Amino acid sequence: xxxxxxxxxxxxxxxxxxxDKAGDVIPVIFAATGKEIARVHAGTSAIVDQALTAAQAxxxxxxxxxxxxxxxxxxxxxxxxxxxNEELSQLETLDTGKPIQETRVADATSxxxxxxxxxxxAGTLTGEHIPLGQDWVYTIREPLGxxxxxxxxxxxxxxxxxxGAPALACGNAxxxxxxxxxxxxxxxxxxxxxEAGLPKGVFNVVQxxxxxxxxxxxxxxxxxxxxxxSVPTGRRVYAxxxxxxxxxxxxxxxxxxxxxxxDADIENAVGGAILGNFYSTGQVCxxxxxxxxxxxILEAFLDRLAARTAQAVIGDPRDDATSIGPxxxxxxxxxxxxxxxxxxxxxARLVCGGTRLDREGYYLEPTVFADVTxxxxxxxxxxxGPVMAVFAFEDEDEVIARAxxxxxxxxxxxxxxDLARAHRVIGRLEAGSxxxxxxxxxPVEAPFGGSKMSGVGRENSKAAIEHYSxxxxxxxxxxxxxxxx
Numbered sequence: 001x002x003x004x005x006x007x008x009x010x011x012x013x014x015x016x017x018x019x020d021k022a023g024d025v026i027p028v029i030f031a032a033t034g035k036e037i038a039r040v041h042a043g044t045s046a047i048v049d050q051a052l053t054a055a056q057a058x059x060x061x062x063x064x065x066x067x068x069x070x071x072x073x074x075x076x077x078x079x080x081x082x083x084x085n086e087e088l089s090q091l092e093t094l095d096t097g098k099p100i101q102e103t104r105v106a107d108a109t110s111x112x113x114x115x116x117x118x119x120x121x122a123g124t125l126t127g128e129h130i131p132l133g134q135d136w137v138y139t140i141r142e143p144l145g146x147x148x149x150x151x152x153x154x155x156x157x158x159x160x161x162x163x164g165a166p167a168l169a170c171g172n173a174x175x176x177x178x179x180x181x182x183x184x185x186x187x188x189x190x191x192x193x194x195e196a197g198l199p200k201g202v203f204n205v206v207q208x209x210x211x212x213x214x215x216x217x218x219x220x221x222x223x224x225x226x227x228x229x230s231v232p233t234g235r236r237v238y239a240x241x242x243x244x245x246x247x248x249x250x251x252x253x254x255x256x257x258x259x260x261x262x263d264a265d266i267e268n269a270v271g272g273a274i275l276g277n278f279y280s281t282g283q284v285c286x287x288x289x290x291x292x293x294x295x296x297i298l299e300a301f302l303d304r305l306a307a308r309t310a311q312a313v314i315g316d317p318r319d320d321a322t323s324i325g326p327x328x329x330x331x332x333x334x335x336x337x338x339x340x341x342x343x344x345x346x347x348a349r350l351v352c353g354g355t356r357l358d359r360e361g362y363y364l365e366p367t368v369f370a371d372v373t374x375x376x377x378x379x380x381x382x383x384x385g386p387v388m389a390v391f392a393f394e395d396e397d398e399v400i401a402r403a404x405x406x407x408x409x410x411x412x413x414x415x416x417x418d419l420a421r422a423h424r425v426i427g428r429l430e431a432g433s434x435x436x437x438x439x440x441x442x443p444v445e446a447p448f449g450g451s452k453m454s455g456v457g458r459e460n461s462k463a464a465i466e467h468y469s470x471x472x473x474x475x476x477x478x479x480x481x482x483x484x485x
Contacts, residue, residue, distance in 0.1 A: 005030075005094045005184060010040035010207050011047055012190040014054035015200025020047050026180050026207060031097025031326040032316050032361040040183050042208040048215045051204040055146045055173035056221050058201030063143045063171035067122040070169060074119030076196035081112035081189075088188060090318070092157055095182040097326045097362070098280055099317045110444070111161030111189065114460070117444040118165040125170065125465060134479060140472040143171035144247055145223035147468065148216045150237065151186065152228040153179035153328055154283045160186040162444075163226045164193075164203055166464035172224070175204045175216060181329055183207045217241055224468065227251065228285070230382075231408075231453050238456075249457035249467050251285070251449055253382045254410030256431060257403035258288030258439060259393075262296045264415035265437075269293075270304045272415060272439035273388060278312070278366045279440065281327055282336075282386035286411040286448075288439055290372075290379060292399050295392040302370055302390065306352045309366050314357065327362040327385060336364060336385030343369045343378040348389070374402055382408070396425065404430045410450035413439045432458075 005028065009017035023041035030037045043051070062070070081088060088108035093100045098107075127139035149163035160176050167174050178186040186205045193203045206212060210233075217225050217240045224247040227237045234252040241248045258276055260269040276288035293301045317325035327333040333356065340354050353367035364386060372379050372389040379389055393399040403412065412431035414422050422436045432450040435441065442448055442460070449458040457467045 006038040007187050012205040013051045015194050020044050040207045043206040043212045051175045051206045052221050054201035055175050059173035062202045071119040071122030073197045074115040077193050078112040078116035080192045081108050093317045095184045099322045099325045107157045110158045113444045114161040114165040118169040122169040135477050137475050141469045147172045147174050147224040148222050149176040150227045151178045153181035156182040156185040159228050160189045162459050166468045170469040173202045180209045250455040252455040254408045254454050255406050256288045256411040257290045258413040260293045261416040262294040263417045269415040276439040277388040278386045288413050292391045292393045298392050333362040339383045346376045348372045400428050407453040409452035410454035
């Protein structure tokens with residue numbers, strides 16, 4: 001291990017590293033070896049209070065900056081992240097176990113994109129003038145105050161930036177709690193923001209498990225909560241936030257459909273299925289894990305899928321050649337192995353994979369099941385691992401009904417050469433982030449988020465501004481006031 005993953009301290013509060021060893025120890029395990037590479041401490045009640053006090057104190061001054069001044073800070077942060085992409089990518093790989101060939105192009109780079117986009121957007125955050133004859137109304141877009149972000153372990157750098165960038169552009173302060181599984185990357189984001197000129201206290205990082213998150217969400221000083229996580233966690237956080245009438249964004253899980261029609265380009269469809277199931281070792285909320293393939297091309301699709309999956313290079317994620325790294329943790333690996341056992345026992349046909357590799361670390365072969373029926377466990381529940389379920393279908397109306405038969409609604413994809421059909425089918429699918437002849441693209445310019453149990457609100461794009469600001473309306477009467485007495 002040539003890279004020192006140990007941070008200066010566990011938390012980043014009011015512009016500096018802060019430690020409180022009274023908090024529970026959180027070991028950082030490198031998924032490729034199963035060995036500890038760093039450790040941090042969970043935030044105590046004193047740490048939580050210190051972070052929220054710092055954020056509340058710094059927010060009003062930050063909000064008083066002109067929008068373009070705020071935007072310049074975010075733009076500088078984006079430039080620094082790009083300059084340090086290699087260092088940040090190496091840390092992301094140690095934090096998550098994702099291959100370096102992936103983290104170099106998908107993690108710090110997307111975080112920099114978010115800072116750059118919202119830095120450029122900041123100066124456009126204006127109100128409007130509403131004429132009412134002689135009278136008129138004007139609106140003012142104001143920050144919410146202190147925003148709490150709670151991150152997931154699959155994209156720790158990106159999620160910190162996706163939540164931080166729009167919040168900061170609108171003049172809010174942020175307290176971000178990373179996942180306890182991947183606590184390292186958000187600290188570097190906080191460092192870079194200070195270096196870029198962000199005032200102390202405006203972006204803070206507090207480590208911890210559910211108890212720390214609950215303390216942050218329940219604090220009356222917090223105006224907004226944004227969570228990326230599972231549906232069960234989302235239910236708890238949403239309910240807690242509702243007690244204080246806090247604004248919320250919930251980016252939760254999915255069981256998303258990908259539909260491959262008979263006229264699809266099979267190579268592209270197979271590529272989409274690979275990206276939608278095996279990228280990040282399958283640990284992506286929007287993954288298209290229910291792949292519906294028209295029965296006339298099903299076997300050809302499965303043949304190409306098996307052949308291309310066999311070309312995957314499973315290995316040390318620090319190796320440039322590796323295309324599939326380990327699962328993030330042993331607990332997650334065992335959870336996924338349990339789903340594979342259920343798939344086999346319930347009658348699905350194992351096309352390839354399904355086995356834990358006999359080596360140190362949490363490695364699992366990319367797994368494909370065919371002959372899956374809609375009532376099987378692997379068809380109903382989010383697995384969050386490299387497990388693809390392939391279904392046969394014959395009719396457009398039939399496949400749309402089956403695709404929508406889920407409590408989730410995060411993403412959906414369609415592969416077909418018939419663009420009229422593509423738009424028609426996408427229009428009927430119940431999902432928030434959809435793809436035609438592609439899968440899992442998430443540019444910062446596009447809104448990202450789900451429907452049904454997959455969440456509320458949107459991240460990225462201009463839509464995110466609505467979730468990190470509020471409008472004040474001002475009625476201006478130009479004449480006399482008429483009153484009944």
